[in-house]
Structure formats: C-alpha cells, structure tokens
Amino acid sequence: MTQQHDSHSLGNVHNTVTTEGKTGWRKLLSFLGPAYLVSVGYMDPGNWATDLAAGSQFGYRLIWVLLLSNMIALLLQNLAVRLGIVRGLDLAQASKHTYPRFVNFCLFILAQIAIIACDLAEIIGMAIGLNLLFGLPLIWGVSITLLDTLLLLFLLNKGMRKLEGFIISLIFIVGVAFLAQMFIVQPDVLDIAKGFIPTKLNNQSLYLAIGIIGATVMPHNLYLHSSLVQTRKIDRTDEGIKTAIRYNFWDTTIALNLAFFVNAAILILAASAFFGRGYHEVAEIQDAHKLLTNIFGKLAPALFAIALIAAGQSSTVTGTLAGQIIMEGHLNLRIAPWLRRLLTRILAIVPAFFTILHAGDEGLGKLLILSQVVLSLQLGFAVIPLIHFTSDKKRMGKFATKTWLKILAWVFAVLIVGLNVRLVIQEIDTWAAASAGAANLVHYVITPIAVGIGALLVYVFLRPLLYKHTDQPVLVPHGIAAALDNLEAVHYNNIAVTIDFSKNDQDCIRHALMQGGKRAHYTLIHVVETAGARYYGGQVMDNETQSDVDNLDKYVDALKKLGYKAESKIGYGGAATSIAEIINQNKIDFVVMGSHGHKALKDLIFGTTVNSVRHKVNVPVLVVKPQKK
Template sequence: MITNESLGNVHNTVSTENKTGWRKLLSFLGPAYLVSVGYMDPGNWATDLAAGSQFGYKLIWVLLLSNMIALLLQNLCVRLGIVRGLDLAQASKHSYPRFVNFCLYILAQISIIACDLAEVIGMAIGLNLLFGLPLIWGVSITMLDTLLLLFLMNKGMRKLEGFIISLIFIVGLAFLLEMFIVKPVALEVAKGFIPTELNQRSLYLAIGIIGATVMPHNLYLHSSLVQTRKIDRSDEGIKNAIRYNFWDTTIALNLAFFVNAAILILAASAFFGRGYHEVAEIQDAHKLLTNIFGKLAPALFAIALIAAGQSSTVTGTLAGQIIMEGHLNLRIAPWLRRLLTRIFAIVPAFFTILHAGEEGLGKLLILSQVVLSLQLGFAIIPLIHFTSDKKRMGKFAINVPLRILAWLFAVVIVGLNVRLVIEEISSWAAENPGSADIVNYVATPIAGAIGLLLLYVFIRPLLFKHAGQPSYVPHGLAASLDNLEAVHYNHIAVTIDFSKNDEDCIRHALMQGGKKATYTLIHVVETAGARYYGKQVMDNETQSDVNNLDKYVDALTKLHYKAEARIGYGGPATAIAEIVNTEGIDFIVMGSHGHKALKDLIFGTTVNTVRHKVNVPVLVVKPGARK
C-alpha cells in the first residue's frame, strides 16, 4: 500500500458518502473549476485577442478543438487519480528512474514559473488599466497573493473552491455583459465553428491557442484534486466517482470555453470588424474598447483580467506543491514555495519593464506560452501510458478507441508545439544575427536534449513492465510489528514558557517517566541581549526566568521527582535542541502555542523546527490537553 497522499492536508476531506441525487453531484463539483481557471488565464487572453483581431471569427473552431482535447485529457487525469489514488507526478515517480523524475520536475517547475509569469503580467496590466497603477508597482503587489493563498488553504478545500468559483463567475459575468455591448453577428459566429484551411499566420495562432489552452500543470493538478473527495472504494463506488467527476469536468471546461470564445468574439466584433487587425497587446485592446464603447466595456475587461490572473495564480501554487512532492518527495511550507515561484516569475517581469517597457511585456507573455508548450508532451504521454495500463488500472483502463483518440491528440499537440518551438528558435536567430552562436550552441542543444528525454518518456513504459509495488515510496513500507514491549524513558525534557501550558506539559511528562526518570525543565531566554551575548547576559528578565524555573524544580523535588533546570539563550528551537543533544535526553514534551496561518509567519514554528534538530521522540501537548 502506498503511504503518501497527494495534497495530504486536504486529502479525503470532502465527504461524498450518504448523499443522493443532486446533493451527491454537488459534493463532487469543485476540482474541475480550480483546473478550468488555467484555461482562461492572461496567456489565453493574448492568443484569443490576436486570433479575433486578425482573423475575425474564423478560428473559433480551433478553440472548440482545444476544448475537446482538454476534456479528454482532464478526464484521463480524473480516472488516474480516482482509480490508483495517485496524482500524475506520483505515478511518474513509480515508473521512471530518479534522474528522469528530477528532469521531469525541473521542466514542470519551469512551466509553472512560466504560467505564473503570465499571471503576474496579467494582474499588473489589469491593475494598471483599472486604477492607473504603474506596471512596476502592479508586479510588486502580486507578491501579496502568497498571504491570500495561505489564508485560503487554512480554511479548507471547500472554501478555496468557493473563492475560485466566485472569481470565475466575475470573469464570465463581465464577458456576458461585454457581448451585449459589442453585439456580435450571430450568423458569423456560427460560421466560425466550421473548420477552415489554415495559412502560415493562422496556423501559428492556432498552435498558440492549443498550447495556451492545454496546460501541463492542469493535468498534475486535476489528478490530485479529485482525491480530496472521500469515496466508496468498491468498483461501483469508483465508477460513480468517475461519472460524477466527468460532469464536473464537462461543465467547468465548457464554461472556460465560453470565456475564451467570448474574448475571441469580442476581439472579432470590436476590432476585426472595424479594421483593427493587429491587436495583440492587452493594453491596446483596452484602449480601443475605450475609444469605441466608452468606459463600461474597458472597465469590465480590466476587472475580468484581474480576476482571471488571481484565480490562476492560486491553482498554480497547488500544482507546484503536487509536482514537488510527487516527483521529488520534497515537502516545504506552501507559503515558502509560493514565494519562491512568484520571485522567479517577478524577476523577469521587473527587468522587462525596466529595459523594454510595456511593449516588452506582451512579447514576454507570448514567450511564457512557448515555454509551456515545451513541457506539454512530458505530461500527456505518461498520462496516456498510465491510464492504458490494464495491470494497474484493472477494468478501469481506457478502451482501445479512447486510447487511439488520446494518442492522436497527443501527436497533434506535441507535433504542433515542436513546430512552434522550432519556428521560434529560427526566428530568434534570424532577427538577432549577433545571437546566432547562442541559438546554435545553447538553445538548439537544449531543445535536442529535451526531445531525447521526451522520446525516452514515451519508450520506457513500452519496454519495461513494472511490478505493482513502486520502486520507492516517500515514507518507506510498513514494518512488521513483532516487538511491542513498553518503552521506558530515563531522561525527559519539558519545555517551559511560564504560561498555562506548563502544568499540562509537566503532567504529561510525569505520565511518561514516573518516579524513575530524571526531568530537565528547559526555558529559553529570547531577549536581544540573550541573542547577542548568550550565557553572559543576566538582565532582569533572565534573572526572573531563572527564579521561576527553580520554583518548578523545587515543587517537583518535594513530590519526590528528580528534576533540574536548564536555561537556553537566543533562538528557542536551536537552544532547546542543543540542551537535548548535550544532556543525553531521550524524550521531549513540548507545549503547542496554537498559532495558525499568519501568526506562524510572525512567531515561527518552534515545535517543527525542534523535531528536525533532534533524534528523540517529541510529545506535543496542546493548550488545555488533560487526561
């Protein structure tokens, strides 16, 4: 049995059992909406605006094709997550060597940074258009969404889903109102759903639309989010879960298709029909809307852009957590991971604004979509392999017709994206002759190495049939329980902070060691003097703490317990760990401060830090915990 859980803090937290009818369906609705925001982020806006302004309604069918591909691939993710209880990154970890998984992680992380870059730019542009805020300040403000994500994650999965759905509603409502303002011609819109021949320019945009729509991080994300639902693990229960999630996915992605189609129709009606055929910049679209329709339409446009950017950035963070834990078994605090990802996205945005101005942001936005296209094959190919594996998926493996359709879509997507990358590299070399050496000796070899890795990812599952057990799992496999004799601790440490927690901590320590153990009461002085001068300090607070600690020791001694006092100085976690390691202590009892969310950022998490600095058991006593 695999012991790790994708998004462990919200795994199986939404109950679907003992519900029927529409209540049962509602309990499954949510994961696909978090995924759908990736299909309407600022990167999609750029390609949709360019397509609508240059070709009118003619490329709506490409949007529809992209949506059909997305529906198939996201439903494969649903099947993988529900049946095997693994997200895509975890399944890759069990099927590919560690080095390959490391490479897959790097590529996936680059794609998330590229996606986050699009959100940073979109958010900054939206704030600039709505409030006139300079772009450089708009980019800086996007750092604050780290705190927003931390707050939402602590509120639970349902609250997070509610927040995202609210933002999607704002985007959809804004564009619905836009449609009433621009008044598109219904017959011309309908003709746009009929496939037409693509010339070189329209093919380039079609590739961009598909690349911007089917995003790799969404595949990782969806395979994990479906596991937040607690389901009946019988064959019938799994079948029902797949069916309900199918409807969740279909509804959510069709809403995303509506938003993308609305952007394209808006551009076609407002710009193409009036002779503005080269509107590729979001700022240009906003200015033209102002000139043509007054203030309401551009205001709605900017509001929708901000909502789309903010919702996408939250789901990008979740995808980052899934990819890091799945491929590398590396877990860090969500706020720290969010901060690092956002910093990597903000740096290029900052430099672009400073050196190339607003025009450079548009080019950077398109570049982010090119980077995304590189990663797409590394998510799609393993996904099809995993969901086709009858040995691991059993009766829920996809059938032959669906498998053929999936591989056909994969060939189309990878082929078009490879062509896009080749054309981009060629154009870079042609436009900048001075950088030809960089293109020939850096960009081209990197692209070639990535191509070979993609080939390996495709061939490996065909050549090697793996056993049911993974080659390695995050926490190891369960050991046999053949020796369960009671453990006796001889030297127990109790952390003291002179609060109401002290009595509970001492009580629990005595329960562990009784009269035979020695008890070391530890208190850490955290004054500025203590941090700088350590044991040499003897200020008023230090002297008071020493006296108070001695009172505890005297009380325990009168009750015939062996007790002693130890004072630490400076950082609590480091000081506690140092005393424990030097005194030969074999058990620690600590009080939990009960901080949540923002207070953890301010006051720190001493308990977790101590746990990683010592090699003995730690008992954490919550405030008010009594036997």
C-alpha cells in the same frame, strides 16, 4: 506523536470532504469543486493575451483551435481524475514510482518552469488590471502581487470548501463580465459559426494556435486535478470508485465548458471590436482596453479590467497548490505553503520587473504570449506519463482506459508534441538567421539544450514500455503495510519538555511524566528570543533572560520535590534551532512540546516551531494542544 500526511497529496486537505451517505443532487454537489479550481487555469490572463491576438489578427477563424483545445483538455483532465481516484496518487507521485530519481528531478524542473510561466501570466494580468482600473503604475502592480501569498495561506487554513467557494465566486465575476460585454459588442453569429470550421495555419497563426493550446491545456492542471479529487472521501469499493469517476466527469465537463465560454468570448470580443474595424495588431491587453473605451464608452472596458483582476487572482491560488504537489510528488520535499508560494512568485516577478525596466509596458504583452508557448512546450512531459499510467491494467485494473480512449489520447499527444517540435525548429531557425552572434548562441547553447530535452521526452515515452511494471508495487500512497511484531512497551530514559511559561506548561509536563514516570530524566527547555539573545547568545543576561532562568528553575525544583530527576536548559535566539541543538546535544530520546494554537496569519508572523523542530530531530515528538476551558 505528531500526525503526518507525507504520503498523501495535499495531505492537509486529503479526504476532508465527505461524499458518503448522500444521494441525488446532494451527492453531485459534494463532488463539485475540484474542476472549478482547475478551470481557472483555462481562463487566466495568459489566455487573454493569446485570445486577443488571435481574434484581432484572424477574426473568428481560430475558434476551432479553442474548441479543439477544450476537447483535449476534457480528455486529459478526466484521465488525471481517473488516476487520482483509482490509484490514490497524483501525477507527480506516480512519476516518482516509475522513473529514476534523476529523471524525476528533470521533470520537476520542467514542471516548475511551467508554473513560473503560468505565474508570470497572472502577475502581468493582475498588474495590467490594476493599472486599467485604478491607474496604478505597472511596476507597483507587479509588486503588490506578492501580497496574495497571505490570501492563499488564509484560504488554505479555512478548508477546501471555502477555497473552492472563493474560486467559484471569482469565476462567476469573470463570466458575468464577459456575458455583459457580448451584449455590448453584438458579434455576428454566422461568422462565429464559420469559425468552428478548421482552416490551414501559417507561421503566425501556428504560433498563436500553439499559444492557445498551451494557455488552455496547462500541464500543471493535470498534476493539480489528480490531487484535488483526493480531497473527497469516497467508498473504496469498485462501485464507489465508479460513482466517483462519474460525478467527477460531470464536474469536469461543466467547469471546462464554462472556461471555453470565457475564452471564446474573449476571442469573439477581439474579432468583433477590433478585427472587424481594421485593428489587426491588438495583441496587448492595454490596447484592447483603450480601443474598447473609444468604441463602446466606459462600461465595457471597466468590466474587462474587473474580469482580468478576478481571473489573475483565482489562477494564482491554484498555481501555488500545483507547485506544492509537484515538489512533494517528484522530490518528496515538503516546505511551508507560504514559502513555496513566495519562491514561485519571486521567480516569476524577476522577469516581469526586467521586462518593464528594459522594454517598457509594451514588452509585457509579448512576454505574456511567450509564457503560454513555454507552457505548451512542457505539455508532453505531463501528458505522455499520464496516458501511460492510466492505461496500465496491472495498476488500474478494470478502471484502465479503454482502447479507443487510449488511441484518442495518443493522437492528441502526438498532435501537441508535433506542433511543439515544429515551433521549436521554426524559432531556432529564426534566431539563427538574426545575426552571427545569435547563430553561435543557437548552435552551441540552445540547440544542445533542445536536443537534450527532446531525448528526455523520448525516454519518458519509452521507459514505461521497455521496463513495464519494474516500479515498486505501491498501490496506495502509504505503501504496503508492514507485519506487526515485537510490540513491547517502549521506555524513554531522557525526555525533554519545551517550556514557554504559558498555561500549556502544566499539560506538557504532565504528559511527559506519563511517558517516563520516575525512571526517566527530564530536561526542561526554554528559549530566550530577545534581540540581545539573538545577537549575543549565552553571553546575554538581560532582565527577561534572568526572569526566564529563575522561572525555569522553579519548575525544576518543584519536580525534584515530587521525586523526579530534572534539570533546566536555556537556549538563545531562534526557537526551533535552539531546541533542536539542546535535544541533539543531550541525547534526548523523546520530546514533549506545547502547540501554540496559531492559525493562518499568526503562523506566518510567529512561525511554526513544532514543525521546524520535528524536521531537525530524529526522535519522537508529542504535541500537546492547549485544553479549552
């Protein structure tokens, strides 16, 4: 039978990195990785826009907001780690067990909007970076970002450690680039120290502060981290879980502090290079690049552009993984990773295209900051369930969060939600005052939507308190093991074998005969995929079709001579659809298929027929891999 991982978060890499039997620094290294994939979301191009705007407008005064964001991120990411390790569920899966289906659908939509906002930031960052470094027009840069779908597909097929190594190398490039820039701009250390003292926020600084929090503490990172920690194979004893939590704590602390260094470096760069020289309105990444060129020559801006491209490319990979986790967890829906990536990217590219066409290059900077505010508005819907789940003593046992930690987490949650509510009210008032038409739009469309979202947030908060432990008692992703009885042998009467006239055919037929013997009836299926077959179906009889029919009949005749009951069926057009139709029409009760052995790019080109057929039929499917000789 085909192996299925539908119960696991990121099933294709679940438990693929072993940590057992290792000690000392080797043990630590085996756990290092997941937090670095998460940390790239904390230094993506969206952060650059908010950090540049904060540094140029307010100097070093908002560094304390960055530090606060980093502390919130450390706490919340460690809660996500705890959930993933102890319960073996990611945040979306835990939500599915707790909230009704409609609420999960709403949470999925909101989380998807957050991922699109994040992806939008990466698209804009990559396009701007390519424009600054190579002079490529922004519209072309945005188009090129579609190609990273292929990069993600390649990396996922290489395994988790290869993906982590790629991301860490990009983080290293970003870190070195900014370290070099710090030596070039030579910031005032005393003024930087003063920036860690909290100051009062006005309307503009509040907007930027919320943007910084949204850009730093990203909701999709909580989903991602709770899943990525499950790629480590650990000892499921209490001591083994405790060890895994401890090592992942260090992984998270190191990675997020590196991200804080990068964010602080961007803000300090803007404060030193622009605010100190009277350039107080540098919110655009392009403007920052031009001013760096004018002030410091060519090296600093080149490093700036290289770091921007590396940050954008690394973040787009993790955004795709988060999208897969959210869709599978909330909706129990799994689609091909490349298709998932393509859909998300297209949804993010559309607003970027329209912004460039309507508002020109200047509009991208404002869109970038807006995307980070959207991320912040989504935070409550991820943070509140996370605190509930990790505080649940019945589900978490001795690993439930301690009282002081729970109180601190709720304080941060109230802070995030409170700031967001204030921002929403402030923005709605501003829009309503703009014009009579805008006021009508606000009163009859935007305000009801805002109230509805607010009501959903209240429900998400109250449900686990009012209906405690009413969810299904699912302690592991697979659910509870069923009792084993009536284990008599299964006899198949109608067995189908897919034929592609390759070296796989003999193995496929042999495995089919092993299942049914001479009692069963065998249907050999081949699909003609020529252009004529796709357009004309069974009416076509070109040379290839005739040759395939003759070859298939030879197999049938050979089986009949050996005493087996067999017939041939020819399909036309798309392989998966045709095979599924024949199986369903002929009441087949068992299918044997040969695996083509394609990987990565070839899967994208030739398709994954086996998986497609598996989802179109309701009978067992045996996949026979080609024998290596």
